[in-house]
Every structure is written in C-alpha cells, then in structure tokens.
Amino acid sequence: MEGFKKILKQKMHNFVEKIFLETKNFPREEIYVTTSQLKRAALSIILNYTEGYARFTEKHQLNFMRTAFGSAKETEYLLYLSKKLNFLTENNYNELSKQLDEINAMLWSEIDLLSKSLNPKKPALPPQTEKI
Numbered sequence: 001m002e003g004f005k006k007i008l009k010q011k012m013h014n015f016v017e018k019i020f021l022e023t024k025n026f027p028r029e030e031i032y033v034t035t036s037q038l039k040r041a042a043l044s045i046i047l048n049y050t051e052g053y054a055r056f057t058e059k060h061q062l063n064f065m066r067t068a069f070g071s072a073k074e075t076e077y078l079l080y081l082s083k084k085l086n087f088l089t090e091n092n093y094n095e096l097s098k099q100l101d102e103i104n105a106m107l108w109s110e111i112d113l114l115s116k117s118l119n120p121k122k123p124a125l126p127p128q129t130e131k132i
Contacts, residue, residue, distance in 0.1 A: 012046035044071035
C-alpha cells in the first residue's frame with residue numbers, strides 16, 4: 001500500500017504544479033477570483049491527503065480523505081469553468097481533467113478501503129461519477 005500512496009502523492013503534486021503553471025496565463029483581473037480559488041482547491045487535495053496520514057486514527061484519516069475528495073470535486077468544476085471562460089485551452093483542460101480523474105479514482109479507493117476497515121458491514125457510498 002505504501003507504493004500506492006507514494007504514486008498518488010506524486011500524481012497530486014504533479015497536478016498542483018500544472019495548475020500553478022496554467023493559472024499564470026489566466027487574465028490578470030482573475031487573480032483574486034478564479035485563479036486563487038483554483039490554486040487553493042487543487043492544493044487542498046494534497047494538503048488534506050497528507051494531513052490525514054498525520055492523524056493517528058483511521059476515523060480521522062477517513063475524514064481528511066473525504067475532504068480531499070471534496071476539494072477534487074471543487075477543482076473539477078473550476079477547471080470546467082476555466083475552460084468555458086477560455087482561460088484554459090481545450091487540450092490543457094483535457095490533460096488536467098484526465099490527471100484529476102486518475103487522482104479521484106485512486107483517492108476513492110483509499111476512502112473505500114478505510115471505510116470498510118472502520119465498518120465492514122457498511123460499504124462506502126459510491127462517488128459521484130457525473131461529469132460537469
């Protein structure tokens with residue numbers, strides 16, 4: 001499992017780097033709105049994931065994993081909005097969306113595993129798979 005976590009953290013890191021690079025090209029008037037929010041949402045994914053593993057109980061870890069997943073969903077919408085407003089090219093949007101889909105799938109598998117560990121009789125609710 002440690003190899004899986006390392007791969008997921010690296011994917012999250014690469015995603016955040018790409019977001020920070022891409023938002024440099026956003027309109028200047030968006031610096032305190034879309035640019036800032038997208039950067040914070042993307043960063044929140046890896047920060048919550050990392051903080052979750054600094055917690056000593058699986059219950060607390062699960063809470064942080066769910067928060068990271070929520071931040072990923074927020075980021076998903078902000079990417080969509082950025083594409084619609086032509087802040088991102090179609091190619092860059094597709095690349096970032098693909099990266100985020102991979103992160104979401106891996107993150108969800110950890111959430112599911114932790115949920116089953118805490119309550120084997122109650123499965124985790126499936127993630128919202130509907131794309132924007």
